[in-house]
Amino acid sequence: MRAQPKYQLPKMSQTVWRLYGIIQTLILALITAGIIFLAVKYEWSQWIIWITVGIVVLSIILSIVIFPSVRWKIWRYEVREQEIEIQSGLFVVKRTLIPMVRVQHVDTEQGPILKKYNLANISISSAATVHTIPMLLTEDADMLRTKISELARVAEEDV
Numbered sequence: 001m002r003a004q005p006k007y008q009l010p011k012m013s014q015t016v017w018r019l020y021g022i023i024q025t026l027i028l029a030l031i032t033a034g035i036i037f038l039a040v041k042y043e044w045s046q047w048i049i050w051i052t053v054g055i056v057v058l059s060i061i062l063s064i065v066i067f068p069s070v071r072w073k074i075w076r077y078e079v080r081e082q083e084i085e086i087q088s089g090l091f092v093v094k095r096t097l098i099p100m101v102r103v104q105h106v107d108t109e110q111g112p113i114l115k116k117y118n119l120a121n122i123s124i125s126s127a128a129t130v131h132t133i134p135m136l137l138t139e140d141a142d143m144l145r146t147k148i149s150e151l152a153r154v155a156e157e158d159v
Helices: 012-041 046-074 112-116 138-158
Strands: 076-079 083-089 093-099 105-109 119-125 130-137
Touching (some): 012 046, 012 112, 012 130, 105 138, 112 119, 119 138, 130 138
Antiparallel strands (some): 076 083, 083 093, 119 130
16 A cells, blocks of 8 residues: 655644534534423433433543544645645545546635634545645645646646
8 A cells, every 4th residue: 555645734733623623512512501401491301411411521522632633643645746645534544546637626715713723725626526635824725726736737738
């Protein structure tokens, strides 16, 4: 098997994934609060309360503490002259090769949270799918977008 792609996401991406986990957990906690309110008001069984609280605690442990670190360790990418390789996953590691001749266009995206941390996502569109390299430093994302665009143009001319 080929060696892993050599570039890793910035360490700051863990912080952003944790922030996403906090937002997700807060939404889940609000839903849980509503369920607990209904359970107390209508005298539902106590196990409903314990299960919903357990789900929130599990969400805190997984989406804020464990998953961001695991994602960061697994996520890698590399742009070569003929292809782009992306390695991603959480439980199952997925490696994708995108031939340069298939690249149609490249975009950078930056929402308010990514902007606060000076990060951006790159979206690489091919004929059938869109592949994303998340949470690169904004300057690196711009340079990588330009590089991929140039390599895709050269690959297209060679065909």
